[in-house]
Amino acid sequence: MLKVEGPANLLAYSGKEVDAVYLGRQAEAGTDSEKKVASLKAAVAEEIKGNPKIAGLTKEIQIEKGKAVYMQTCFVCHQPEGQGLVGQIPPLAKSDFLAKIDNEEKIRGVLAGRTGEVVVNGKTYNGVMIPMNYLSDEEIANVLTYVNNSWGNSGEPVKIQDVTRVRKEVPPPAKSNFE
């Protein structure tokens, strides 16, 4: 505490506690209180994450944002309704191939591109899908969540952290033609 010697100067300090502007104690209490608020906020965030209704709404947001990415990046090839182009671009709508692969492989496909033979709904395609690693982790998570949940597809949302993790992995070396 601050100690002041000499006669009381009532202009500076009336002597009544209520007028005191010295906030030492309260400020200390404030940091404790701030800590408590922060930990309560963290608890709320944790609770929200575990709430299936909120998780569902989060997925809806991802789908909506992902649609915008799809309409800028993927639709030129896969078409607005995910129907693809006969003989050239495989469909994403009700694609049995899409239903078979996990989110990690879907992420890798967008980051590294795709080439080589692929059979989708009984038809064989052999084209080139360009790597789209210029998209952000969030954009990739959202666009794949949109694809997973559109045109009759139903799948899990794709987490941003998963895209971050897959991006860090060294891409597998290209297959040799002499294998």
Ligand code: HEC
């Ligand atoms: C330049 C055209 C092009 C663009 C743009 C493109 N794709 Fe593809 N995509 C292809 C082709 C071609 C294949 C088949 C590749 C092969 O033959 O191995 C394919 C295959 C796929 C497959 C696996 C096969 C299937 O139909 O289930 C997925 C999933 C996919 N693309 C998702 C996407 C997503 C998501 C985007 C946007 C971020 C995207 N593609 C953008 C051309 C494209």
